[in-house]
Amino acid sequence: MSLPKEKAKKLVSSPYAWLVLGVLTLIYISSFVDRQIIAVLAPQIQDELSLSNFQVGILYGTAFSFIYALCGIPMGRLADIYSRKLMIIAGLVVWSLMTVISGFATSLTFLIVARFFVGISESALSPAVYSLLSDYFKPEQRGTVFSIYAAGIFIGIGVSFLVGGGIAESYDWRTSLMAVGAPGLLIATVAWFVIREFPRGITQSSDNQRFDTEKSFGEVVRYIIRKKTVRYHFLGFSFMAFTGYTILGFIGIVLTDIHGAGSLVPQYGWFMMATGLSVMASGKAADWLAQKIAPSYRFVPGIIAALGCLPLYYFGLFAESAMIALVLIGLANMISSSYNGISVAILQYLVKPNMRALASGLYLFVISVVGFGIGPPLTGWLMDTIFTGNYGAAKALMLVFSCCGVLATIFFWMAMQHYDQDEETK
Template identity: 80%
Template structure:
């Protein structure tokens, strides 16, 4: 049940609000540890279960993203209607349990089934969080706040590489899954008592919006906006790059450089990416205040293009250490857009549509980025780009196309932003 409006207004941008942001970020970290750990453990799993690169991409990407994408839309609608707190906590419990259960898998099929349930439960998180944070903080803070939350993606991935990868090397991939899944149950208990539900639209100065709109009407309203359509498409291209490099950086280090022992060290660059996400959000809010709100899209352009020279030099490097450093540095840039992408949507939809808009966004980037990116790139490696540097050629082709196409989409989104923006 939501707090009374007068009491809730006192919590907006308060120290307690920042505490809730920290807790939600911790939950997001947990979700990405459990989501990414499969890619970190892929070389061990691939060897034990005799999987091809295509099957690794299927297990890591499609098995999770298909159900995650499909469920994200109804989960978003539910979060616009029912308790966001309940959805967040229940989802956390389920995906933590399913990660632990994954450690008992004896085949590709059983791993895929477990990944399906991780996808279902994690699809409840971000749509609910996007809506909740928009009520906890003022509109002028959104890119900064959402970027702090989005930094949890890369801290979680970093923990998966450093912690999960180290545990797997010391023991095995099954033990790593047991260890990374269990802490989520403790975090869920803390979140249940710490997070308070706020009235929707509490930060709006103009709260005249339709609370009885049907699911179909809300979706139609969201997708009717040209800026949102370009937003979805542009950021899905960037997600294509991000999920693909995460899925195959281990394969690059193992197959090209015979240096699988370096894979856990990639986690340090994920930690650095968490910082770049926060910096990107702060710059986006500064650009919006100094010039125009549509300039937040510039950070997407930077993410799509500035990384390409580093990716090229890293993928075709002669030494494993050089490859690790340059690919890691490129990822720090190419994934810096995450918080800005989520924040931008909040300016384009009404308060009672925020979670569903987040669900639609996650649907698109999951299908294109997570669902298509890793298996398509794995197929390119297996069939088109063979030879010693075949993985590097496949990855560079993918990254170049996505960076250019994403930038074009952001430029188009900036042209229509003013007419599509909702007034707070």
């Protein structure tokens, strides 16, 4: 049940709103710990279950991403209609339990089924959160707020490398899965008492609240994707996700196969933690550029992320030293992944208040299919069949990153050309 509108207005951007943001970020951290842990544990799982690089890509990427993507669209529609709080907490409980259960897996099929359920439950989270945070905070704060939330991605990935990887080294991959899944149940209890549902569109002006509640699901989808800025936005950030998910899926393979330095893999978590800072800085920059130059300049940090990472990826992937490779690839990822907050923040300006969750679901569908579902298995296939030898993995990854960076930049530039006419002002 939503808070009364007058009471909710007093809580917009209040200390309580920041507390809710903190709890939601903690939930997001949990989701990425449970999502990423498979990649961290990939070498151990690969050895015990005799998996190829392609199968690792399927397990890490496709098994999760396609069900996550498919469910994200209806979950977004449900979050526009029903309790966002309930969807967030129910999803948290399910994916935490599924991660714990994964620790008992005896086959690839077992793990894939568990990953399906993790994907379904995690698909309920972000569309509901994006919609909820748009009501908790003022529009001019969205770049900053969404980037703080998005920083949870990299804190979660960092925890999965540092904690999950450390537990796996001390015990085994099964113990690691059980240990990282269990805390989510405690977080769900805290969230139930802290988060409150807000009236939708509470932060919009009275002239900007035409909800079109009579529109059907199909009509709303067509309304969203009819905008050229939205389509170019989806394409550009999909290629950025392609880069991000691919390096996360294979950093362990790079350090282990090329350099024989598997013990360094957990240390990659420190760079993931630091990436949270670059995400927040990018969000601040997007808000500043929008206010000082033009709203369309919110895409500029995306262009910086797409191109600025490429030199560091090149020298890191082809480094002769494992430590230099770790540092340069880690720094490159800090740049290439800095877009994560602004990508969703921009979308909130392009749709009506009661379409935000569905628009977010569509966005997650596209980036999950392209980035998570296609990226790791395609790159794994390139490693297995096209690029062989000691630096074969590096060649495959560099080809993928270069193509994605150039294509993303082209689509961001095109999105900027149509932003003013597509921004939701009515």
